[in-house]
Amino acid sequence: xxxxxxxxxxxxxxxxxxxxxxxxxxxxxxxxxxxxxxxxxxxxxxxxxxxxxxxxxxxxxxxxxxxxxxxxxxxxxxxxxxxxxxxxxxxxxxxxxxxxxxxxxxxxxxxxxxxxxxxxxxxxxxxxxxxxxxxxxxxxxxxxxxxxxxxxxxxxxxxxxxxxxxxxxxxxxxxxxxxxxxxxxxxxxxxxxxxxxxxxxxxxxxxxxxxxxxxxxxxxxxxxxxxxxxxxxxxxxxxxxxxxxxxxxxxxxxxxxxxxxxxxxxxxxxxxxxxxxxxxxxxxxxxxxxxxxxxxxxxxxxxxxxxxxxxxxxxxxxxxxxxxxxxxxxxxxxxxxxxxxxxxxxxxxxxxxxxxxxxxxxxxxxxxxxxxxxxxxxxxxxxxxxxxxxxxxxxxxxxxxxxxxxxxxxxxxxxxxxxxxxxxxxxxxxxxxxx
Amino acid sequence: xxxxxxxxxxxxxxxxxxxxxxxxxxxxxxxxxxxxxxxxxxxxxxxxxxxxxxxxxxxxxxxxxxxxxxxxxxxxxxxxxxxxxxxxxxxxxxxxxxxxxxxxxxxxxxxxxxxxxxxxxxxxxxxxxxxxxxxxxxxxxxxxxxxxxxxxxxxxxxxxxxxxx
Numbered sequence: 001x002x003x004x005x006x007x008x009x010x011x012x013x014x015x016x017x018x019x020x021x022x023x024x025x026x027x028x029x030x031x032x033x034x035x036x037x038x039x040x041x042x043x044x045x046x047x048x049x050x051x052x053x054x055x056x057x058x059x060x061x062x063x064x065x066x067x068x069x070x071x072x073x074x075x076x077x078x079x080x081x082x083x084x085x086x087x088x089x090x091x092x093x094x095x096x097x098x099x100x101x102x103x104x105x106x107x108x109x110x111x112x113x114x115x116x117x118x119x120x121x122x123x124x125x126x127x128x129x130x131x132x133x134x135x136x137x138x139x140x141x142x143x144x145x146x147x148x149x150x151x152x153x154x155x156x157x158x159x160x161x162x163x164x165x166x167x168x169x170x171x172x173x174x175x176x177x178x179x180x181x182x183x184x185x186x187x188x189x190x191x192x193x194x195x196x197x198x199x200x201x202x203x204x205x206x207x208x209x210x211x212x213x214x215x216x217x218x219x220x221x222x223x224x225x226x227x228x229x230x231x232x233x234x235x236x237x238x239x240x241x242x243x244x245x246x247x248x249x250x251x252x253x254x255x256x257x258x259x260x261x262x263x264x265x266x267x268x269x270x271x272x273x274x275x276x277x278x279x280x281x282x283x284x285x286x287x288x289x290x291x292x293x294x295x296x297x298x299x300x301x302x303x304x305x306x307x308x309x310x311x312x313x314x315x316x317x318x319x320x321x322x323x324x325x326x327x328x329x330x331x332x333x334x335x336x337x338x339x340x341x342x343x344x345x346x347x348x349x350x351x352x353x354x355x356x357x358x359x360x361x362x363x364x365x366x367x368x369x370x371x372x373x374x375x376x377x378x379x380x381x382x383x384x385x386x387x388x389x390x391x392x393x394x395x396x397x398x399x400x401x402x403x404x405x406x407x408x409x410x411x412x413x414x415x416x417x418x419x420x421x422x423x424x425x426x427x428x429x430x431x432x433x434x435x
Numbered sequence: 436x437x438x439x440x441x442x443x444x445x446x447x448x449x450x451x452x453x454x455x456x457x458x459x460x461x462x463x464x465x466x467x468x469x470x471x472x473x474x475x476x477x478x479x480x481x482x483x484x485x486x487x488x489x490x491x492x493x494x495x496x497x498x499x500x501x502x503x504x505x506x507x508x509x510x511x512x513x514x515x516x517x518x519x520x521x522x523x524x525x526x527x528x529x530x531x532x533x534x535x536x537x538x539x540x541x542x543x544x545x546x547x548x549x550x551x552x553x554x555x556x557x558x559x560x561x562x563x564x565x566x567x568x569x570x571x572x573x574x575x576x577x578x579x580x581x582x583x584x585x586x587x588x589x590x591x592x593x594x595x596x597x598x599x600x
Contacts, residue, residue, distance in 0.1 A: 053467065056467045056468075057463045057466050058466070059472055059473045060472060060474045061474040064476075323460060323464065324460065326463055327459045327463045400451050400454070
């Protein structure tokens with residue numbers, strides 16, 4: 001389309017057309033480079049943040065020798081150290097896979113981030129530039145497909161090292177990631193049901209208009225978050241690493257930069273999981289309460305503000321990841337599997353059915369998805385929100401009674417279990433029975 | 436029957452995991468924002484040593500700058516770690532002085548008996564602890580080096596003031 005026609009179109013329509021042709025290619029390359037750099041630098045700073053937060057939680061001060069009181073140059077020092085260390089290759093290792101594994105662990109995280117929109121579109125003289133590296137209309141399906149690849153790196157590392165600890169770490173990781181991915185996917189289905197689309201752009205747009213999904217899909221968010229913790233191998237689900245049992249799990253045999261790659265992979269996974277949570281449940285890059293900023297006509301300052309909000313939201317979830325890591329101990333392996341298969345997956349399935357039924361009933365009753373009550377309260381948001389609060393209360397009060405995590409006593413026989421349950425009964429009815 | 440597992444008897448029906456998780460997170464957050472950090476920035480900051488701290492030895496000197504030691508031989512006698520080497524000498528006035536006086540700080544257990552037993556109050560254990568060396572030989576302090584130490588000396592336990600006040 002000639003430039004003059006484009007200008008004419010822009011005068012006629014309020015909406016600016018997306019960039020196309022050569023400028024599109026240039027913008028994509030620029031976005032790729034910028035996003036890659038920002039994530040790499042961000043990951044480096046996250047290692048520092050993790051050390052600082054762990055230190056503060058433990059009443060220590062954390063790294064403060066390099067780069068001022070905050071230790072801002074510590075990541076650079078760590079990187080330099082890792083580059084200068086010796087690259088070891090175990091004799092028994094399968095060399096090709098051994099070298100390939102760190103890259104395999106690290107790529108899917110970055111590839112996933114490519115489809116996550118991180119700011120409002122930027123209008124330029126060549127057209128509207130969407131602030132996402134790859135604007136895939138099937139964004140969410142792509143994420144589900146790619147994030148499953150993350151386990152390959154870890155399993156390959158465990159297998160190729162030819163070391164019992166590595167192998168055990170790799171095995172655990174594959175079991176863990178396979179089982180929690182199901183719950184994660186099922187929880188995300190409710191988002192797709194409500195949004196009616198798999199494009200992340202549309203999901204964000206719907207949240208801008210109809211309110212963030214955190215309330216109407218609260219339980220889905222909870223399941224998604226727990227599964228995200230398991231997917232990123234963070235505590236309390238860090239069984240693949242499990243320092244106290246498996247030395248370092250799948251990366252026992254790795255040194256220097258290859259070891260560092262696994263570290264980078266873990267942190268980029270964390271960034272991606274946080275970004276995904278934000279996109280699906282917290283309105284992505286949108287600014288709360290100020291919808292003027294979130295909607296067209298676009299302007300460069302809107303892009304900047306929304307970018308800042310996206311970074312802030314993602315930052316909060318990364319902080320949450322770290323906060324939980326330094327609070328909770330690790331699950332036992334059977335507890336992990338039990339939680340995944342006996343609680344999370346059934347819960348996600350039932351939740352999906354309930355949400356689908358609720359949406360069906362709403363459309364049957366005749367509530368329009370765009371209906372707004374009292375001028376500010378989106379109808380779907382309010383109705384599903386109330387439903388979710390009830391469901392969440394049920395889950396947290398009824399299910400969370402010694403069932404979420406089975407204690408060691410769950411492996412004893414039925415009679416013994418009855419006796420253990422009897423311990424708690426007199427205490428509960430202390431007023432009635434006495435002792 | 437496999438391995439015996441110690442099973443904690445806990446009231447299953449009353450165990451709530453989500454609530455205890457939230458409780459734990461509240462606790463860690465309280466520590467996170469607590470400005471009082473316990474770390475001592477070691478080379479810059481140091482602990483105040485107790486006046487009774489027994490560390491690196493020091494030989495006190497008289498007003499002429501000579502060691503107070505009279506080479507009586509009590510400190511090598513009492514030393515439980517056998518780390519003091521003393522060869523006595525005698526000058527033309529008949530005063531005894533140490534020809535060789537060496538303390539192996541590496542063998543020393545810093546019991547402070549040498550200071551306690553010394554009739555001249557010459558050898559002391561000091562309020563000082565940073566005595567690392569690159570070689571084992573470096574830990575053998577000769578008389579010259581013991582006299583050069585400047586750190587405050589240990590105040591031994593005093594029966595009149597048992598709590599060191």
